[in-house]
Amino acid sequence: MNKHPVLSLTTGLLIVAGAVLVIAQTNNAAGVTNSTCCANLTKPVLLASMVAASTNAPAVAPVKKGLPKLLDLGAGKCIPCKMMTPILEQLKTEYAGALEVEFIDVWKNPDAGKQCKIEVIPAQIFYDATGKELFRHIGFFAKEDILAKWQELGVELKTAKKSTP
Numbered sequence: 241m242n243k244h245p246v247l248s249l250t251t252g253l254l255i256v257a258g259a260v261l262v263i264a265q266t267n268n269a270a271g272v273t274n275s276t277c278c279a280n281l282t283k284p285v286l287l288a289s290m291v292a293a294s295t296n297a298p299a300v301a302p303v304k305k306g307l308p309k310l311l312d313l314g315a316g317k318c319i320p321c322k323m324m325t326p327i328l329e330q331l332k333t334e335y336a337g338a339l340e341v342e343f344i345d346v347w348k349n350p351d352a353g354k355q356c357k358i359e360v361i362p363a364q365i366f367y368d369a370t371g372k373e374l375f376r377h378i379g380f381f382a383k384e385d386i387l388a389k390w391q392e393l394g395v396e397l398k399t400a401k402k403s404t405p
Contacts, residue, residue, distance in 0.1 A: 306369050308395050309340040310386065314362035315347040320380040321362045327383045336400040339390075366393060 312328055314321030325343070332341040346353035346361060356365060366375040366389065374393050381389075390397055 307338070307340045308369050308390070308397070309342065309367040309371075311356070311365040311367065312341075312343045312362060313346050313353060313356060313358050313365070314343065316345050317347070318361055323380050324362050324364075327381075327386070330383060331386065334399050335397050338398050338400065366390070366395075368393075368395065 310328075310331065312321075312324055314324060316322070328341050328343055331339060335341075344352045346358065352358075353361075356363075360378045362379065362381075364377045364381050364386070365373060366377075368374055374395075375389060377389070387397070
């Protein structure tokens with residue numbers, strides 16, 4: 241019979257807690273988390289990491305001279321990121337020649353997320369025509385809100401001229 245049940249119970253709990261901490265540290269070192277798809281970029285994409293590491297191309301393309309840029313960092317399977325896709329396509333079409341719009345899937349290209357210091361997706365970064373960052377937004381961003389933000393930042397965007405047949 242155990243003469244010190246409190247001591248035994250405390251020792252057992254400490255051992256279990258220590259094992260949990262060791263497992264958590266091991267998983268974090270390996271890049272494993274229990275986060276949801278859009279909450280945190282520490283979700284592992286080992287194959288994409290290996291592919292990205294094997295290329296020498298920059299993770300994020302520089303801003304084209306003379307055009308402001310909207311960079312959206314997200315993932316193809318993230319629900320709010322998917323909601324951004326038609327908005328980005330509309331902006332790209334409607335403001336062709338006036339605004340550069342780029343989407344980067346950070347699960348396929350994790351270096352881009354690191355380069356831009358992104359921890360949550362979707363994330364939008366607004367750059368001026370010289371490449372200077374003006375503003376960051378995290379989460380879904382409606383088209384009207386994006387256009388209002390450009391206006392607030394002093395960037396006047398003109399829609400692309402539609403050609404008549």
